[in-house]
Amino acid sequence: MSSQIDHLLTENRRFAPSPEFAADAVATAELYAQADADREAFWAEQARALHWHTPFTQVLDWSNPPFAQWFADGELNVAYNCLDRHVEAGNGDRIALLWEGEPGDSRRVTYAELTDEVKRVANVLTGLGVEAGDRVAIYLPMIPEAIAAMLAVARLGAIHSVIFGGFSADSLRTRIDDAGAKVVITSDGGYRKGRVSPLKPAVDQALADRGNGPQATVEHVLVVRRTENEVGWTEGRDLWWHDAVAEASADHTAQPFPAENPLFILYTSGTTGKPKGILHTSGGYLAQAAFTNRVVHDIHSETDVFWCTADIGWITGHSYVTYGPLANGATQVLYEGTPDAPHPGRWWELVEKYGVTILYTAPTAIRSFMKLGREIPNRFDLSSLRLLGSVGEPINPEAWMWYRHVIGADATPIVDTWWQTETGSIMVSALPGVTETKPGSAQVPIPGISIDVVDGAGEHVGNGNGGLLVITKPWPSMLRGIWGDPDRFVETYWEKFQDKGYYFAGDGARLDDDGDIWFLGRVDDVMNVSGHRLSTTEIESALVGNEAVAEAAVVGASDETTGQAVVAFVIVKQSYLNEHSPEGLADGLRKWVGEQIGPIARPRDVYIVGELPKTRSGKIMRRLLRDVAEGREVGDTTTLADTAVMSVISAQVK
Numbered sequence: 001m002s003s004q005i006d007h008l009l010t011e012n013r014r015f016a017p018s019p020e021f022a023a024d025a026v027a028t029a030e031l032y033a034q035a036d037a038d039r040e041a042f043w044a045e046q047a048r049a050l051h052w053h054t055p056f057t058q059v060l061d062w063s064n065p066p067f068a069q070w071f072a073d074g075e076l077n078v079a080y081n082c083l084d085r086h087v088e089a090g091n092g093d094r095i096a097l098l099w100e101g102e103p104g105d106s107r108r109v110t111y112a113e114l115t116d117e118v119k120r121v122a123n124v125l126t127g128l129g130v131e132a133g134d135r136v137a138i139y140l141p142m143i144p145e146a147i148a149a150m151l152a153v154a155r156l157g158a159i160h161s162v163i164f165g166g167f168s169a170d171s172l173r174t175r176i177d178d179a180g181a182k183v184v185i186t187s188d189g190g191y192r193k194g195r196v197s198p199l200k201p202a203v204d205q206a207l208a209d210r211g212n213g214p215q216a217t218v219e220h221v222l223v224v225r226r227t228e229n230e231v232g233w234t235e236g237r238d239l240w241w242h243d244a245v246a247e248a249s250a251d252h253t254a255q256p257f258p259a260e261n262p263l264f265i266l267y268t269s270g271t272t273g274k275p276k277g278i279l280h281t282s283g284g285y286l287a288q289a290a291f292t293n294r295v296v297h298d299i300h301s302e303t304d305v306f307w308c309t310a311d312i313g314w315i316t317g318h319s320y321v322t323y324g325p326l327a328n329g330a331t332q333v334l335y336e337g338t339p340d341a342p343h344p345g346r347w348w349e350l351v352e353k354y355g356v357t358i359l360y361t362a363p364t365a366i367r368s369f370m371k372l373g374r375e376i377p378n379r380f381d382l383s384s385l386r387l388l389g390s391v392g393e394p395i396n397p398e399a400w401m402w403y404r405h406v407i408g409a410d411a412t413p414i415v416d417t418w419w420q421t422e423t424g425s426i427m428v429s430a431l432p433g434v435t436e437t438k439p440g441s442a443q444v445p446i447p448g449i450s451i452d453v454v455d456g457a458g459e460h461v462g463n464g465n466g467g468l469l470v471i472t473k474p475w476p477s478m479l480r481g482i483w484g485d486p487d488r489f490v491e492t493y494w495e496k497f498q499d500k501g502y503y504f505a506g507d508g509a510r511l512d513d514d515g516d517i518w519f520l521g522r523v524d525d526v527m528n529v530s531g532h533r534l535s536t537t538e539i540e541s542a543l544v545g546n547e548a549v550a551e552a553a554v555v556g557a558s559d560e561t562t563g564q565a566v567v568a569f570v571i572v573k574q575s576y577l578n579e580h581s582p583e584g585l586a587d588g589l590r591k592w593v594g595e596q597i598g599p600i601a602r603p604r605d606v607y608i609v610g611e612l613p614k615t616r617s618g619k620i621m622r623r624l625l626r627d628v629a630e631g632r633e634v635g636d637t638t639t640l641a642d643t644a645v646m647s648v649i650s651a652q653v654k
Contacts, residue, residue, distance in 0.1 A: 016436045025433020027295035035447035047287040053256030066494045068474040070284030075256035079155035082326035083115040095331045102191035102337025119252035121152035132157030137181040141190025142336045149185045157257040161265040164313025169205035187224035193341045200231040259283025277483030284476030292426040293324030307333035308360040315421040348380035360389035364618035371550030374406045390416045394519040396541035397440035418442040424477030466510030470502040527556030527564045542596040548576040557629035565604035567629040582608040
């Protein structure tokens, strides 16, 4: 089957950065020229922005592909780079974390205070027997202790595996077992939508006998008191964070570790079988995370207030909450709760309260705000914002325009970023002071990154065509493997284009006439309708472009006539539901897609639904919708933010 993906939508709107923004921007067009002239020298220069206890002499060792080594003979300490060096430079009084709890409690944590806390936690972990190379599982809400825990583990040269606080005891157990964690750091609970979400009970369940005997590797559980819900206690195993950390010494010298020392394992939930533990190491990862945060988010550490809304349980929370901003000495907002609790304007309230200058969030969140209407953000002063960013999935042009117009006052540049857990940091994005942006396009690879769109044989498709997105040369923050399974690493990411040495990301993309990149979603989500390969992303964009639609998800369902048929699940704005029948709306939307894109893309079925199945990170789980569209039993829903959504959708479809 052809790998060519048809592209059907066109976008002609362009937004150049203002002269004022460009004049003060961190990134200049020079960066592209420098990277093109000598790629390795370019990355060496970016890496030298970090503190190296032992400077590196070799930039890249690619002698054993696909297992890269970057800056391998250099030594550094990741936590020292994120904390101590800023304090030693006289910036200990600078605010590192502006933390807001969901109930409205708050803390301002300086770099000196965070450094002190991390040193104490490192001493506690050492006392619990944690050494370089040991694994520590972290299962916490978005509280300052979560950041401190990650950095304390990194300080010891140990490896953290952060497990998102929404995962069940079963999911927790498989990840703890796979990593062979020695210690678990958790809390009694966290606040979510006005209620306590208990965490320690899930840890107790995970460590108990689940049919194969008790968990074998965990020796201690360190518990942060947050919500004061009742928790079970295992003497000798469990200890309170507030007791242990308060008693510990704040004297701790950060030791250097090799650049290729493992930093963390982060599990991505595979659709089947066991989750994949994505392994990242220290020097290359930190160099690219800090560089991309600086140039893509235009970080001016002395003046900016940065807010990435991601949870630390996801890669975005690792790279652009914990490591990138702190390595750059930035001030950032950390928020425990959801965007709509205790009220739907909560995020905008926080932007106003803390004077947020840079906001980095997911298209899903933006579309949910669109659904609620501009009246809510209009109640708050958002004039501090000077840059907006998007992450997690392709953003449709209409959501991009709403984001710019309503949140960015028609002036604020938007950086739409593409990257993955596996890539470690941003790979494709506009540079905000340089790029003329296009709504919906991720635009171009960042300087020093080599990307192409190819057909099934690995040949360049050329401008105006769609195909498979590949990364053609190694990059500093690339994954170093799948924990404990090097064969799966090669098979999953490198086998398809082994002869060319390309990494295949699993995403479809097209190049427009200018050569800019448009992401078309996962290749698994591409539909084959009567011999045409259609992207779900483009049809979803067309649907959301209709003024009645707040959000849409499209899947391909088996069809005897056409091979696959387009099936759409659509959330309609309440004002339109009040005035039209669901049947009339569905029929109108079918026709609309036909007009916008062409008859080939017209959905066979349009289902009007109240919600869509999303993970806690905001990604739509199209696999579950495909089950519904094809009349199958719905598969595993444990990673959904709301597991009841699928039974509601199934009932609506029948």
